[in-house]
Amino acid sequence: MMSIIMSPLLQHYQTFNHRRYYMNAKHFSVLIFIICIAASGMARGASPAEQAGSDIRNMISKGNSLFQKGDFKHAAASWENALTVLDVGQFPDIHMDILPYLAHTCKTLGLHEKALGAFNRALPVAEKSRKHDRKALFFSHLADIHLTLADIENAVIFMEKAIAEAQLSKDPVILADILNNAGNLFIADGNYQEAAGTYRECLALLRNTADTAELKAKILINMAFAESFLGKLRADTLEKALEHTHSLPDAHIKAENYITLSLLMGEFVKGQGMAGNPLTEKILKALTEVRRISKALNNPRLMSQAYGHMGQLYENEERHDEALRLTRRAAFFAQQANMPELLYL
Numbered sequence: 001m002m003s004i005i006m007s008p009l010l011q012h013y014q015t016f017n018h019r020r021y022y023m024n025a026k027h028f029s030v031l032i033f034i035i036c037i038a039a040s041g042m043a044r045g046a047s048p049a050e051q052a053g054s055d056i057r058n059m060i061s062k063g064n065s066l067f068q069k070g071d072f073k074h075a076a077a078s079w080e081n082a083l084t085v086l087d088v089g090q091f092p093d094i095h096m097d098i099l100p101y102l103a104h105t106c107k108t109l110g111l112h113e114k115a116l117g118a119f120n121r122a123l124p125v126a127e128k129s130r131k132h133d134r135k136a137l138f139f140s141h142l143a144d145i146h147l148t149l150a151d152i153e154n155a156v157i158f159m160e161k162a163i164a165e166a167q168l169s170k171d172p173v174i175l176a177d178i179l180n181n182a183g184n185l186f187i188a189d190g191n192y193q194e195a196a197g198t199y200r201e202c203l204a205l206l207r208n209t210a211d212t213a214e215l216k217a218k219i220l221i222n223m224a225f226a227e228s229f230l231g232k233l234r235a236d237t238l239e240k241a242l243e244h245t246h247s248l249p250d251a252h253i254k255a256e257n258y259i260t261l262s263l264l265m266g267e268f269v270k271g272q273g274m275a276g277n278p279l280t281e282k283i284l285k286a287l288t289e290v291r292r293i294s295k296a297l298n299n300p301r302l303m304s305q306a307y308g309h310m311g312q313l314y315e316n317e318e319r320h321d322e323a324l325r326l327t328r329r330a331a332f333f334a335q336q337a338n339m340p341e342l343l344y345l
Contacts, residue, residue: 056082060098067105069297070252076105083118092125096134100141107148116145133174136165140178147188159185173212176205180219183226192229199223217244217257224264233268235279242282255293255302258286262309266316283313304333 063078079102086095099122106115119142126138139162146155159182166178179202186195202219206212220241227233238261245257262283269277287306294302311326 056085059085063101067101068251068253070255070299070302072105072108076102076109076111079105092129093131093134095122096126096129096131096138100137103141103145107145112145112148116142116149119145132165132169133171136162136169136174136178138162139165140181144181144184147185152185152188155185172205173209173215176202176212176219177215179205180215180222183219183222187222187226187229192226196223196226196230199226213244213247214253217241217248220244221257221260221264224261228264228267233264235268238265238268238279242286250293250296252293252297252299252302255290255297255299255306258290258293259302259305259309262286262290266313280313280317284310287313300333300336304330304336306330307333 059082066075103115143158166175183195183198248254290306308330315323
């Protein structure tokens with residue numbers, strides 16, 4: 001496994017998936033609605049309970065808003081506070097719904113052990129749940145945490161549990177989401193052919209579903225990674241991933257998709273020559289979109305990445321003066337973001 005970890009493309013694949021969680025806006029609205037009802041029931045004749053319910057709603061909504069902007073540190077703090085206030089014994093389903101969001105932000109920040117601890121504490125509650133969809137998502141994210149920590153044995157155990165629960169849920173979106181994570185396990189094992197087949201199965205499940213552009217884009221990007229590792233990266237995979245990404249609302253996840261796709265398109269045109277290649281223009285358009293979104297979100301880290309990758313593109317085309325100008329802009333925004341690891345750009 002160490003040999004494939006040294007691949008720069010695989011390193012970006014791992015970063016891309018460590019930062020991902022399928023945050024369906026409709027799911028979040030339903031979660032807030034459930035908490036409103038729960039708080040209403042708690043509040044009959046008890047104003048402290050009513051206030052607690054209101055606090056929980058505000059903390060969850062605030063966490064979601066911060067997450068969409070890419071402010072993972074404060075999003076995690078907001079969700080963690082919500083879990084502290086929430087009575088897990090009284091509202092186990094709501095607890096299970098919030099936990100993956102918190103765990104995801106912890107992983108994004110490199111706090112993998114903290115994420116594992118949060119899941120392990122909730123494991124007895126999850127095991128008792130009769131909700132197959134919630135259990136499937138819970139076990140899938142727990143498997144992903146174990147994979148991040150290189151604990152392949154437990155990753156496989158919990159992924160098998162997740163797939164079983166997803167099949168019982170009879171929900172194609174849930175099953176596709178879980179199988180996408182199973183594909184990531186195959187990538188980690190170097191089994192790229194099996195991973196690509198799993199991603200194709202995910203897309204087949206989503207063929208007749210609505211409001212799944214974010215999940216479809218994620219799966220297609222993972223498929224593009226698998227194809228690239230196999231030396232069979234296809235232009236239509238990239239085109240479809242771009243199409244679904246275009247349809248997403250402006251948020252951190254959309255900008256990250258564009259950055260990842262620009263790198264994958266760069267891999268595709270490598271050896272073909274950048275000048276005159278239709279994908280070169282699409283790379284520039286994608287990175288220009290990242291700049292626009294990062295400005296709207298006031299996110300200097302994303303801005304730095306956009307300028308840095310554009311600079312690299314111009315350097316590859318031997319447009320050295322433009323490359324130097326863009327690289328300086330990248331360094332400026334990296335300093336603003338207090339992210340010294342980006343200064344190499």
